[in-house]
Amino acid sequence: MLMGIRFCSFWVVVLLLLFGSNSIAAEKPRSLSQGWEYRWGDSPISVEGVPAWVVGQESASDWHSIDFPSNPPDRSGQQHIWYRIVLPELDTYLDPVLYIDSIDLIAQVYLEDQRLYQFGEFDNQGRGKFAGWPWHMIKLPKDSGGKILYFRIYSDYIDIGLWGQVSIFERADLLLDVLNNSLESLLSSITAFLIAFLAFTLAILKGQRRRFFTVGLFSLASAGMLLGESPARQLLFDAPLFWVYLAAGSYYFLPVAMGMLLAPAFQGRSRLWMRRIWQLHLLYLVIALGISVLGWINLSITFPVFDGLFAITLFITFVLIVKNIWHIPAVDKCIFIAYAVLALLLLEDMAVAHGFLDWRQVPVSYGILLFSATVVLISLLYFSHLQVKLRMLNESLEMKVKERTEALEKLSYEDSLTGLKNRRFFDEFFSFHASTAIRTGLPLTLAMCDLDYFKQFNDTYGHPAGDTALKLFADLLRKNFRETDLVCRLGGEEFVILMPNTGRLEAKEKIQALLNQARQQEIYHEGQSCGCVSVSAGLACWPEQTDDPDRLVMLADKAMYAAKEAGRDQVG
Ligand SMILES: Nc1nc2c(ncn2[C@@H]2O[C@H](COP(=O)(O)OP(=O)(O)OP(=O)(O)O)[C@@H](O)[C@H]2O)c(=O)[nH]1
Secondary structure (H helix, E strand, O other), X not given: OOOOOOHHHHHHHHHHHHHOOOOOOOOOOEEOOOOEEEEEOOOOEOOOOOEHHHHOOOOHHHOEEEOOOEOOOOOOOOOEEEEEEEOOOOOOXXXXXXXXXXEEOEEEEEEOOEEEEEEOOOOOOOOOOOOOXXXXXXXXXXXXXXXXXXXXXXXXXXXXXXXXXXXXXXHHXXXXXXXXXXXXXXXXXXXXXHHHHHHHHHHHHOOOHHHHHHHHHHHHHHHHHHHHHOOOHHHHOXXXXXXXHHHHHHHHHHHHHHHHHHHHHOOHHHHHHHHHHHHHHHHHHHHHHHHHXXXXXXXHHHHHHHHHHHHHHHHHHHHHHHHHHHHOOHHHHHHHHHHHHHHHHHHHHHHHHOOOOOOOOOOHHHHHHHHHHHHHHHHHHHHHHHHHHHHHHHHHHHHHHHHHHHHHHXXXXXXXXXXXXXXXXXXXXXXXXXXXXXXXXXXXEEEEEEEOOHHHHHHHHOHHHHHHHHHHHHHHHHHHOOOOOEEEEEEOOEEEEEEEOXXXXXXXXXXXXXXXXXXXXXXXXXXXXXXXXXXXEEEEEEOOOOOOHHHHHHHHHHHHHHHHHOOOOOEO
């Protein structure tokens, strides 16, 4: 376990970082890069618990030199190994500590016959369970220069030994270094948390729910992974297994969320493939974490299996993207570019973790932030486009409804054959004109017109020709009367003209003129002359003929029938 670093040390280091200089002590970190030796197997342990190999009870030829204390040749299934090194002089250090990035998997560290440090629990056979992958800070006595430091290691994992950096530091410098190295991942983690929060809020408030929700999950997983892998995690909370479970859960979830985000951009079989990929990863996540928690396997072994699976699915995703690149909408291409950057960084990180590339810090956090930010921005873009489209659709719908309403209103007041106002309009507006006449005292005359022998005309020339005659008479009416006059077709071959502010004499002249024109207007239908149709009319005038304007219709009707009786083609 980490040597008693307590929560408060985190804040001490933060203060040092903020106000202190870059280096607390004079002595610089020194990498232990030379003089390593290894020996397969485990040492016999005395009843007092002292391994025989640390008290010189071994032959020097059993030890072999190695560049770095990790994965020596000829492992052939062995799970125990010892490493050793002669420590350099440490007198110049104020508070020397040995820093190790990580150990595969559990270890005891001896300075000659004195046990300095233990990580994980060893049983009687020298075996133990995976205990996480924290970094290690081992306090070294100042007088340990020239003494031999031994590492007793057990691992049933693919790697066995130390991993990453192994250096001697001044304690304060190391803590500063840890925080310095963590700043990037901590800030990225906080940013990813904020993006997750934003995405979840948008998922609740706006459209594109599924997309924002998936981005939220992805960002949350990214934040968890970055925090779980950030070196400063141990200063916050010293529980290596918890952190490694957090990192594993988040890391294994990344391809699930990525697949869920990418799948909708594909069509047909490619989309099905993407779906299968994320479902497979989800299944892996559940099984791997489930059986590790149950203690059936060590969580450590699920990492390389996941990496293998992820490398394959990343490759398949690449192929699918390349295959579909021309069919993918431009905005989705941006997501793919961000995805490609992240995928390459993840692959590089995997290659470093498995020793295919030299040890280095891979900026995975930048890739993650780039990907989350791109997806959020594009989702917002989509969303605002959608809003604009919806608004436009809404506006055009409103326009259409308005047009339809107007058309319907027009239709309901308009005679479809002649385009004149209809009986309904007349009925509604007659009372308005009647009351206006009473109020103003100005005369109001009503003329009723009826085409003569129209049945005969229809019978002779046909109904369509009759329609033409009706339309031509309507044109005459439009030409002969004022805008303020109300001209309507009451039905059939019957028309009415209401003339406000017009006395009987003046009205009679106008109607007579109309009748004259009608009589002389030759009707052509389909290029054939159908002769002319005369019109009979009846007039009624308020207040000359009646003191009740409501009687005008009846009186005019009577007068019109009188005109018919009197021989038609005249005003009655
Ligand atoms: N073509 C056409 N004919 C119509 C329309 N509406 C009514 N009619 C016809 O108008 C004719 C009216 O005939 P009647 O009421 O007997 O009157 P008429 O033949 O004009 O005789 P008088 O009014 O006495 O001169 C009928 O034949 C109706 O079918 C229409 O919209 N189009």
